[in-house]
Structures are given as structure tokens and as C-alpha cells.
Amino acid sequence: MNAKKIKLIEAGMKLFAEKGYHMTSVEAIADGAGVSKGAFYLHFESKKDFIMTAIHYYHEEIAGRIEHVKSENLPPRDSFAKQIDVVTTYIYEYKDFLMMHFYQNISIGENTDAFIKEMNAQNFHWLRQNVITIYGDQVEPYDPDIIIQLEGLINVYFKWIIIDGISIKRNQLGAYIVRRMDxxxxxxxERNEAPLVTAADIPDVYREEGSVVEVLNTMKAKIETLDLAGEKADELREVLKIIQSEAGKEQPQKVVIQGLLVHFQRMPEFATECKDIARLLHMDLLD
Structure with a gap:
């Protein structure tokens, strides 16, 4: 994402936190970023497009922070604790904006449900990956139950931070949550409990679509490692965003995804990922 677009997003998020989404005009966002109203529309189709892009941007920011922790190759428990801590720090940084989302009714278009499903699938696979890495195959029958309880613990603490204003040391919550998970x-x-939720009960969106999300996240990370011109990298990120949105729909248009994947098929570095997406969505790649 180019610097001017990020500057607009940061200015807009600050205004939304101060005045609210509905009371902030496009003109105010442009003024806050030091650009013209026309320049705003060069980057965004509308205020709804702006808020959706901003949410994507911040979601990718936090995903990037988590991936950075993973790359440090810490012991599994320490890594997961630190991942939770970087999310906690992020929440404190953007607390006002997150609170605005809780209290205001913001309609951001028909892609909202698809994006929410994408985020839920990513969150499920993030937690599951850490659970499996820490405990191994012994907990496989309990995967869904552990993830449900773990997600509940984390989300409630974050709710208390955002809504209720409690203060938690940012480097302590992760280790505390990991101990509760233990x-x-x-x-x-020890009790040899019968699982309440089994693998067969997991919603389909967390299966195939969740796997597609994982592949797309791998592709996003790979873009950052390649020596690409800024415009080319931005173009590929935008293509991935559209693929992710389409794949998250109840009935994704495979012909759209096939066409978009051509951008990556031309690059040998993404050959494996393109094949994985085609396999997961039961479709052929275009020649």
C-alpha cells in the first residue's frame, strides 16, 4: 500500500476515533491527510470503501506482527505468549478506533459478511496452529473445544480492555493465557473428557476456506520477501485481497479466482500456492 493511501487511512482513523464514523466527512479526512478531496477519490471509491480498506489494512498489520514473532523461532509456549502480547499492544494503540466500532452502527457493504468469515477463519487457524505446535497429536480430539475456550478467554480480556478500560501490562497477558490453556x-x-465439539462439527468455512486463507497469507508474506517494484507489490496485494473476498463467499465465482491467479502463475515463486488454491477450491488453473 502506498504512503499516501496509508496517510489517508491514519488520518481517517484518528478522526473516526475523535468524532465518530458518521460525523466525519470525506473532506475532513482529506484535510487531515493534507490532500485534496479529489486525491481521496483517486484512492477510494467512497467512505464505505475507505473504512473497509482501513479495516483490511489494520488486520494485515496485526497479522504481520504475529508472523514476525513466529519468524523469531522461540519455544512454542513463549512464541504464542508473545503473539498474544503483540495483539494486546495493538489493541491499546488503536483502542479508540476499536471502541468506535463497538458503539456505532457502520454498514460497510455486502462484502462485510465475507470479510468477517475470513477473519474468523484466520483466527481459528492461528489458534489451532499454536495449540498443535505446543501439545501435539495428544489433543487432536479436543482441538475444537480447546480453541473455543481459548478464543473466549482472549476475546473477553480484549473486551474488558476496549470497553471497560481495564489496564493490563502488555507483556503479561500472553503468558497468563498460555498458563490457563495448560x-x-x-x-x-486427566479426566478423559468426552469432547463437546468434534472435528466433524467444525463449520465448513474453517475447513476449505480457512485453508485458502492460510495459503493466501503465505502468499502475502512471500510478496514481502521478493525484490518487487512498489507498484507491482501493491498490485499483487490488491489481487490477493480480491481473491480472499471472493473465496469467502458462500458461492465463490471460480472463474473470477482463476483469472486473478494468472497474476501469480506468471511468477514461479508462487507455483505451489496457485496449485494449492486450485485444489482446495476444486478448480483448474488457466493455461
Whole structure:
């Protein structure tokens, strides 16, 4: 994403936090970024497009922070604790903006449901990956139950930070949550509990579409490692965003995804990922 677009997003988010989404005009966002109203529309079709792009931007920012922690190759428990801590820090940084989302009714178009499903799928696979890395195959029957309880713990603490204003040391919540997860896992194993939610109960969106999300995240990370011109990298990121939105729909248009993947098929570095997406969506790649 280019610098001017990021500057507009940051100016807009600051205004939304101060005045609210509905009370902030396009003109105010442009003024806050030091550009003309016309320049705003060079980057965004509308205020709804702007807020959706901003949410994507911040979501990708936090995903990038998590990936950075993963790349440090810490012991699994330490890595997961630090991942939670970087999310906590992020929430404190953008607390006002997040609070605005809780209290205001913002309609951002028909792609909202698809994007929410994408985020839920990413969150599920993020938690599951850490659970499996820490505990191994012994907890496989309990995967869904552990993830549900873990997600509940994390989300409620974040709700108390955002809505209720409690203060938690940003480098302590992660380790605390990991210890509570140890308690959950040991309790399930010691009591030989029967799972409440089994693998067969997991919604389809967390299966195939969730796997597509993982592949797309790999592709996003790979873009950052390649020596690409700024405009080319921005173009590929935008293509991935559209693919992710389309793949998250109940009935994705495979011909759209096939056409978009051509951008990556021309690059040998993405050959494996293109094949994986085609396999997961049960479609052929275009020649």
C-alpha cells in the first residue's frame, strides 16, 4: 500500500476515533491527510470503501506482527505468549478506533459478511496452529473445544480492555493465557473428557476456506520477501485481497479466482500456492 493511501487511512482513523464514523466527512479526512478531496477519490471509491480498506489494512498489520514473532523461532509456549502480547499492544494503540466500532452502527457493504468469515477463519487457524505446535497429536480430539475456550478467554480480556478500560501490562497477558490453556488441556486429558465439539462439527468455512486463507497469507508474506517494484507489490496485494473476498463467499465465482491467479502463475515463486488454491477450491488453473 502506498504512503499516501496509508496517510489517508491514519488520518481517517484518528478522526473516526475523535468524532465518530458518521460525523466525519470525506473532506475532513482529506484535510487531515493534507490532500485534496479529489486525491481521496483517486484512492477510494467512497467512505464505505475507505473504512473497509482501513479495516483490511489494520488486520494485515496485526497479522504481520504475529508472523514476525513466529519468524523469531522461540519455544512454542513463549512464541504464542508473545503473539498474544503483540495483539494486546495493538489493541491499546488503536483502542479508540476499536471502541468506535463497538458503539456505532457502520454498514460497510455486502462484502462485510465475507470479510468477517475470513477473519474468523484466520483466527481459528492461528489458534489451532499454536495449540498443535505446543501439545501435539495428544489433543487432536479436543482441538475444537480447546480453541473455543481459548478464543473466549482472549476475546473477553480484549473486551474488558476496549470497553471497560481495564489496564493490563502488555507483556503479561500472553503468558497468563498460555498458563490457563495448560490448565484447560491438563483437565481434559486427566479426566478423559468426552469432547463437546468434534472435528466433524467444525463449520465448513474453517475447513476449505480457512485453508485458502492460510495459503493466501503465505502468499502475502512471500510478496514481502521478493525484490518487487512498489507498484507491482501493491498490485499483487490488491489481487490477493480480491481473491480472499471472493473465496469467502458462500458461492465463490471460480472463474473470477482463476483469472486473478494468472497474476501469480506468471511468477514461479508462487507455483505451489496457485496449485494449492486450485485444489482446495476444486478448480483448474488457466493455461
Amino acid at each position: 490448565d484447560i488441556v491438563s483437565g481434559l486429558l
